[in-house]
Amino acid sequence: xxxxxxxxxxxxxxxxxxxxxxxxxxxxxxxxxxxxxxxxxxxxxxxxxxxxxxxxxxxxxxxxxxxxxxxxxxxxxxxxxxxxxxxxxxxxxxxxxxxxxxxxxxxxxxxxxxxxxxxxxxxxxxxxxxxxxxxxxxxxxxxxxxxxxxxxxxxxxxxxxxxxxxxxxxxxxxxxxxxxxxxxxxxxxxxxxxxxxxxxxxxxxxxxxxxxxxxxxxxxxxxxxxxxxxxxxxxxxxxxxxxxxxxxxxxxxxxxxxxxxxxxxxxxxxxxxxxxxxxxxxxxxxxxxxxxxxxxxxxxxxxxxxxxxxxxxxxxxxxxxxxxxxxxxxxxxxxxxxxxxxxxxxxxxxxxxxxxxxxxxxxxxxxxxxxxxxxxxxxxxxxxxxxxxxx
Numbered sequence: 001x002x003x004x005x006x007x008x009x010x011x012x013x014x015x016x017x018x019x020x021x022x023x024x025x026x027x028x029x030x031x032x033x034x035x036x037x038x039x040x041x042x043x044x045x046x047x048x049x050x051x052x053x054x055x056x057x058x059x060x061x062x063x064x065x066x067x068x069x070x071x072x073x074x075x076x077x078x079x080x081x082x083x084x085x086x087x088x089x090x091x092x093x094x095x096x097x098x099x100x101x102x103x104x105x106x107x108x109x110x111x112x113x114x115x116x117x118x119x120x121x122x123x124x125x126x127x128x129x130x131x132x133x134x135x136x137x138x139x140x141x142x143x144x145x146x147x148x149x150x151x152x153x154x155x156x157x158x159x160x161x162x163x164x165x166x167x168x169x170x171x172x173x174x175x176x177x178x179x180x181x182x183x184x185x186x187x188x189x190x191x192x193x194x195x196x197x198x199x200x201x202x203x204x205x206x207x208x209x210x211x212x213x214x215x216x217x218x219x220x221x222x223x224x225x226x227x228x229x230x231x232x233x234x235x236x237x238x239x240x241x242x243x244x245x246x247x248x249x250x251x252x253x254x255x256x257x258x259x260x261x262x263x264x265x266x267x268x269x270x271x272x273x274x275x276x277x278x279x280x281x282x283x284x285x286x287x288x289x290x291x292x293x294x295x296x297x298x299x300x301x302x303x304x305x306x307x308x309x310x311x312x313x314x315x316x317x318x319x320x321x322x323x324x325x326x327x328x329x330x331x332x333x334x335x336x337x338x339x340x341x342x343x344x345x346x347x348x349x350x351x352x353x354x355x356x357x358x359x360x361x362x363x364x365x366x367x368x369x370x371x372x373x374x375x376x377x378x379x380x381x382x383x384x385x386x387x388x389x390x391x
Contacts, residue, residue, distance in 0.1 A: 001306060001310075006031065014043045017043075048315075052325065053321050053325060054328050057308040059353070059359065068301065068303055069301055072300050072317075085097055094361075096233075104367075112369075116372070123146070124380040125380075137255045140250065142247075145168055147373065170207075175248075205235055223237065253284075256290070257374075261382070284371070284378065285343050290326065292323055296325075297358060299317070299318045300316070301316045322356050
């Protein structure tokens with residue numbers, strides 16, 4: 001059993017969190033080269049932490065040894081969203097997952113397709129007819145927000161514009177708290193970002209609880225009828241589902257898709273993606289591989305364990321870095337090249353080697369819905385009239 005390369009440093013002074021969050025890609029690339037290992041250690045959030053940048057290490061962390069590595073109960077996500085399928089551990093997480101999975105598959109997906117299609121067609125038509133170049137990330141984020149609030153909360157922008165705008169503003173304030181220092185301070189005329197986020201969360205919860213009490217239709221009605229652990233669980237999960245997290249992820253992937261397929265040299269790729277659903281799926285896998293929307297995910301070792309043959313002591317953090325895992329040259333040849341064909345060749349059937357939305361038993365329960373979103377949204381984007389407006 002080999003020791004983790006690198007050094008965890010001393011408490012506080014040896015912490016590398018600021019350096020990591022400034023440039024996660026550069027941080028990991030530099031240390032992979034320095035240690036000649038895609039698994040190494042540093043101090044992150046003042047805890048000795050194993051950084052996982054290999055497919056093998058990621059698969060062990062998230063699948064084969066997932067019971068040995070737990071979600072951090074003090075994580076900021078717990079403070080901001082409460083006990084949800086994302087933050088729970090053990091049997092509680094399994095039971096929540098079993099209850100919620102039905103909401104994101106089968107007939108529930110099919111019943112959403114008309115709404116998703118209508119929103120995509122309208123928003124993307126507005127983009128193509130604007131006559132001016134547009135910042136596509138902002139446009140796609142608005143599209144994602146409209147989809148999320150319409151599907152999960154039954155609040156549509158054209159039917160309830162004032163409530164819709166109020167929720168958008170509160171979701172934005174709530175999200176900013178997630179990426180700010182967790183310091184809850186209020187003084188006259190000023191509040192910290194975290195304090196503002198907690199206030200926004202409370203207001204969102206009031207709206208959500210009112211919806212759960214009075215709306216029996218759509219996703220809200222189905223969620224309210226599920227056997228969940230306590231009376232707060234449905235509202236906490238709705239808060240998670242309508243947060244800015246999902247629109248930002250969708251906007252990131254759609255922006256990467258647009259940039260990857262723009263230009264005259266990609267005309268053949270665009271035409272093939274429009275005509276062949278299987279090829280479009282491979283294009284989207286490659287976009288996700290090269291430009292994952294999230295940094296990764298973090299766990300805590302519940303006991304001494306190994307990852308990729310390296311010793312991870314009990315109490316250590318373990319963080320997988322999606323960008324680095326997806327460029328593991330042991331698995332992905334020409335790892336920095338955009339090659340959709342790899343998914344029908346050497347990497348056929350290896351979609352589980354991607355970790356943009358987690359992997360294994362704790363992977364994102366909404367991945368089928370996300371893929372459904374993306375495929376419906378990407379076809380209109382491939383139209384020449386739409387692509388020519390994107391910058």
